[in-house]
Amino acid sequence: MSRIAPRGENAIPSEDLTRQYAQIEDEVMAAVHDVLPRGKYTLGPQVAAFEDEFAAYCGVARGVGLSNGTEALHLALLACGVGPGDEVLTIPNTYAATVFAISYVGATPMYVDIDPRTFNLDPDLLEDAVTARTRAIIPVHMYGQPVDMDPVLDLARRHGLRVIEDASHAHGATYKGRATGSLSDVGCFSFYPSKNLGAYGDGGAAVTNDQELYDKLRQLRYMGQKVKHEHEIVGYQQRLDELQAAILRVKLRHLPDWNAQRQRWAALYDRLLAPTPVTVPHVRDDTRHVYYMYTIRAPRRDDLKLYLEQHGVGTQVIYPKLVPRQHAYEGAAYRPGSYPVAESATEDILSLPIFPELVEEEVRYVAERIAAFYA
Numbered sequence: 001m002s003r004i005a006p007r008g009e010n011a012i013p014s015e016d017l018t019r020q021y022a023q024i025e026d027e028v029m030a031a032v033h034d035v036l037p038r039g040k041y042t043l044g045p046q047v048a049a050f051e052d053e054f055a056a057y058c059g060v061a062r063g064v065g066l067s068n069g070t071e072a073l074h075l076a077l078l079a080c081g082v083g084p085g086d087e088v089l090t091i092p093n094t095y096a097a098t099v100f101a102i103s104y105v106g107a108t109p110m111y112v113d114i115d116p117r118t119f120n121l122d123p124d125l126l127e128d129a130v131t132a133r134t135r136a137i138i139p140v141h142m143y144g145q146p147v148d149m150d151p152v153l154d155l156a157r158r159h160g161l162r163v164i165e166d167a168s169h170a171h172g173a174t175y176k177g178r179a180t181g182s183l184s185d186v187g188c189f190s191f192y193p194s195k196n197l198g199a200y201g202d203g204g205a206a207v208t209n210d211q212e213l214y215d216k217l218r219q220l221r222y223m224g225q226k227v228k229h230e231h232e233i234v235g236y237q238q239r240l241d242e243l244q245a246a247i248l249r250v251k252l253r254h255l256p257d258w259n260a261q262r263q264r265w266a267a268l269y270d271r272l273l274a275p276t277p278v279t280v281p282h283v284r285d286d287t288r289h290v291y292y293m294y295t296i297r298a299p300r301r302d303d304l305k306l307y308l309e310q311h312g313v314g315t316q317v318i319y320p321k322l323v324p325r326q327h328a329y330e331g332a333a334y335r336p337g338s339y340p341v342a343e344s345a346t347e348d349i350l351s352l353p354i355f356p357e358l359v360e361e362e363v364r365y366v367a368e369r370i371a372a373f374y375a
């Protein structure tokens with residue numbers, strides 16, 4: 001048995017950003033102290049440098065720093081010409097922000113059910129979902145594993161559709177050797193603090209190889225301007241802050257090691273949980289999963305969650321309700337049973353602690369508690 005004896009509520013939290021900060025505090029403060037005396041706090045050299053570095057990390061030509069991941073999706077849809085009367089295909093088990101971005105441009109979200117093993121969009125169901133009004137597809141790389149993108153892209157080419165990746169769970173993940181963000185017309189990322197690459201506040205980015213889309217994204221993010229005070233189109237105030245860019249540059253240097261640690265803990269969970277009734281994450285042979293979440297399928301999920309909390313282990317259900325069942329979309333065309341695989345997943349998914357700064361005793365303790373619950 002593990003020697004660790006958690007004390008108090010959630011002694012092993014589902015996530016813990018304080019441990020990471022303690023490790024990189026000196027680097028972060030050096031970056032902050034470099035920015036503050038210069039007096040340039042928006043669209044300065046740190047944003048420009050981060051855009052170039054993150055684009056290179058994703059294997060694309062251009063990056064645009066934005067205020068958050070939701071706005072990355074929103075502006076990407078606008079840049080791709082999606083608007084009122086159009087339909088956009090995505091999955092029902094994503095975070096609501098994915099779908100809100102579709103609503104922001106006046107388009108209609110349409111849902112495709114998921115692969116029961118990966119929780120990602122099932123490409124085999126896409127063809128039947130396409131209509132004369134479909135203009136784009138937003139595949140979401142759930143929990144850190146890329147979607148099977150080749151059939152998605154093949155269908156998009158045949159139907160003349162744009163593909164916009166929601167890669168907010170998948171910083172550094174790869175599909176057939178290519179990084180998320182580089183697999184579509186535009187890749188969109190959130191830098192919410194708990195992400196694999198997280199800011200100390202909100203932040204986001206869009207990356208692309210398409211020069212026309214890049215120019216449009218830059219214009220949209222800053223009040224429709226190409227030249228200051230010349231507002232050619234209706235734009236937005238959705239810039240990434242200079243301070244956040246400086247912090248993200250520090251963190252980006254650590255991201256490969258952090259992702260490797262997540263993979264290490266996932267492999268240990270896989271081994272320790274194998275004898276239990278839970279289903280551990282399935283990883284496709286052609287992907288590199290970076291485990292933003294380590295999400296199991298657990299019989300008696302709610303009882304297990306309560307039991308773990310009582311024994312000092314924090315867990316999360318990401319996400320507990322399908323987007324088309326949210327009150328915000330009440331009245332839209334939805335019937336129970338419309339997305340049977342996604343609906344089934346909401347009943348038994350559970351995300352265990354999976355951050356780089358865990359220690360082996362903690363992972364072993366979590367697995368032991370799960371085994372004890374089912375015993």
